[in-house]
Amino acid sequence: MTPTATGTAPDETTRPTTGPIPTAAIVVTGPIRERYEEILTPDALAFLGELHARFAGRRHDRLADRLRRRFEIGNGHDPQFRPDTAHIRDDADWRVAGAGPGLEDRRVEITGPTDPKMTINALNSGAKVWLADQEDATSPTWRNVIEGQLSLYDAIRGQLRYTSPEGKVYEVTAAQTPTIVMRPRGWHLTENHVTFTDRAGRALAASGSLVDYGLYFFHNAKRLIENGVGPYFYLPKIESSEEAKLWDDVFTFSEDYIGIPHGTIRATVLIETLPAAFEMDEILFELRDHIAGLNAGRWDYIFSMIKNYRGRGARFVLPDRSQVTMTVPFMRAYTELLVKTCHKRGAFAIGGMSAFIPNRRDPEVTAQAFEKVSADKKREAGDGFDGTWVAHPDLIPVARAEFDAVLGDRPNQVDRQRPEVQVKASQLIDVHIGLPISTAGVHANVSVAIRYIEAWLRGLGAVAIDNLMEDAATAEISRSQVWQWIHQDRSTDDGTKITREYIEGLITRVLEEVTRTEGDRFDDAAAIFEEVALGEDFPSFLTIPAYNRFLVESA
Structure with missing residues (x-):
């Protein structure tokens, strides 16, 4: 049977308190396997219908804005700090919501996909936070999308268990598990196994963002609150404060829809696109009731620089990928500006992920990985970051040691200001490295x-x-x-x-x-x-x- 929903709210207790309720018929066209109906319930699909009816059109507009902005940069118009939002940057008084329960100490966060084995390993890892990744660390097969939701559903309820094909049993055994921060897909991606009917009567592929976010939020928000934390999200690939505002409106509507207080949701925005680096204050401002911090998403940021300047001449060509480190001019400028901006507004600044990982079968490789990661995390902690990412459990002690050395017993260093940092627009696009392509x-x-x-x-x-x-x-x-x-x-x-x-x-x-x-x-x-x-x-x-x-x- 193909799950469908008309977009009406499941019952009167979950209806929005104000405003008309539009409808958008949701149809699931992907295969329905074992337990999928537990995620693709009529009530959950109704919520997805509400999200698409209210926000799919605005999502389309924001994607059109991206194309225009990329065209402008490609035609010689370098990005600048926006004059129309200078009043937001210049106002020193406003602050963001900051950490929610369970997010006060984020010194080490582990990232990874949401299959059962990796979910259990992350929850047993000893990290402070787990970035439960439905985005770049997950191939968005239909199976991964829905079964990742099932893993999270079970984990939040303390009922996740996995037996590998070899017969090994995986269970959550840690007394203290990381706070879960789920990352949905970015605004640009669709979920082609779910369709919605727009106002013109067309059946269109659903938004990957709204599907990932909506299913997770609808099923787990209240249970997370009961567990002493909350529904928390990493927001990827954002390019403007208008995109941040769109997410903020999604959050406000969602809180009203299921009847939880405004501001319960907390988001951490990845600053991983060049345009977003010029709007960090504005992104924080638009999400100020819902945001905990910003993250320096280094790899996507490098990709964004190449994408935007790919046709602008030889001076914007980067050397070997391995030579584009965090200390080259444009990367250094963007991370220093991120820390300064976050702490000015009471937000956390979270560092990125070094790509080096240990190999338990090769001590030399492991020693090199520990050395590289230690140096990377020492730099981040010294620069004022409040926490960082790792991709492997064995790297958690390495990263924690560097942040412990700076933080001590403090949960973070949000109170550390960086008045000496003065980043100009030209520094954010300074890609001169002076090394060849090998x-x-x-x-x-x-x-x-x-x-x-x-x-x-x-x-x-x-x-x-x-x-x-x-x-x-x-x-x-x-x-x-x-x-x-x-x-x-x-x-x-x-x-x-x-x-x-x-x-x-x-x-x-x-x-x-x-x-x-x-x-x-x-x-x-x-x-x-x-x-x-x-x-x-x-x-x-x-x-x-x-x-x-x-x-x-x-x-």
């Missing part, structure tokens, strides 16, 4: 992107490749650099011109290097890579064509 770097980009996309097509969103943790954001950097190097007529340090033909040769080489197995997706991955890295057009996200071509199922 032949090894080009090969690495092609190899990592193809191997990651292959895993993504098989349903894996976070993948260890060459002792680094790769997700959709790092794959985006790899393919966008290749596109830019070709279109800006770049050459490697040994004089090899980076052309389409050269990259095609590397694709063939990579396909010969990988270990092929029955049922692998390397040919499909190579086809996607060719489309997003070698085409004349530049797809805004590689995951969009990959999703539409390969991940959409029929009931």
Whole structure:
């Protein structure tokens, strides 16, 4: 049976207190497997209908704004701090809601997908917070989307248990589990296994953001409050304060809909796009009743820089991905501005994720990972960040030690101001690094992107490749650099011109290097890579064509 809903509220107690109630028919077109009806209930689908009726049109408008802004930057108009919102930046008196219960101490947060095994490992990890990721660390197969919701549903109710195919039993055994902060997909992504009927009577693919957020919130918000915490969210890929305002209105409506106090929801916004770096104050302001802090999403931020400046000439070309570190000019400027802006407004500043991960079978690799991560977290704690991300449980003690050394018994350092930081617009786009592109770097980009996309097509969103943790954001950097190097007529340090033909040769080489197995997706991955890295057009996200071509199922 295909679940549907007309968009009416489940009962009078959950109706909004004010305003007319529009309707938007929701239809689930994806396969209904075991227990899916527990998530795709009529009441939950009715809530999704309300969200789409009220906010889908505004989502479309915000995506159109992104296209206009990218066009302007591509045509020579560098982003600036907005003159029309100067009064918000100049007003020193306003503050944000800040930490909700369970978010007062965020010194180490573990990130990861929401399958049962990874959920249990995260909850047993000893981190303060778990970023339960339905976004870049999750391949958005229909199975992952709904079964990730089931994992979270069970975990919040203390009933999650998993037995691996090998017979190993996983259970939550930690006395103190991390506070869950769920990350839905960004505004740009659709959920093609759910449709809604718009006001013109058209059946359109649902918003991935509203589906992920809506199902999690509807089923778990009240239970989370009973557990002493609350419904908390990481908001990805935001590009403007208008997008933040859209989320704030979604939150306000949702709180009213199920009858919880205004401001119960807390969000942490990832500053991982170039336009958002120019609107940090404004993003905090628009979400001020619901926001706990900002996060420096380093990998997507690098990708955003390349995407926006890919056609602006040789001076905006970056060297090997491995050379674009947190200490290069534009990355240093953006993180320092983030800490200063957050603390000025009473918000947390959360650091990003170093890609280095340990290998329990290789002590040398593990020692190098510990050294690299320790240095990264020491820099963040010293710069004033209140917490940081790690992608592996073994890195939690390493990161915690660096933050403990700065914080001591304090839960955070929000009271630490950075008056000496004065960041100009020109510093946020200063990409001069002065290093060459190496032949090894080009090969690495092609190899990592193809191997990651292959895993993504098989349903894996976070993948260890060459002792680094790769997700959709790092794959985006790899393919966008290749596109830019070709279109800006770049050459490697040994004089090899980076052309389409050269990259095609590397694709063939990579396909010969990988270990092929029955049922692998390397040919499909190579086809996607060719489309997003070698085409004349530049797809805004590689995951969009990959999703539409390969991940959409029929009931």
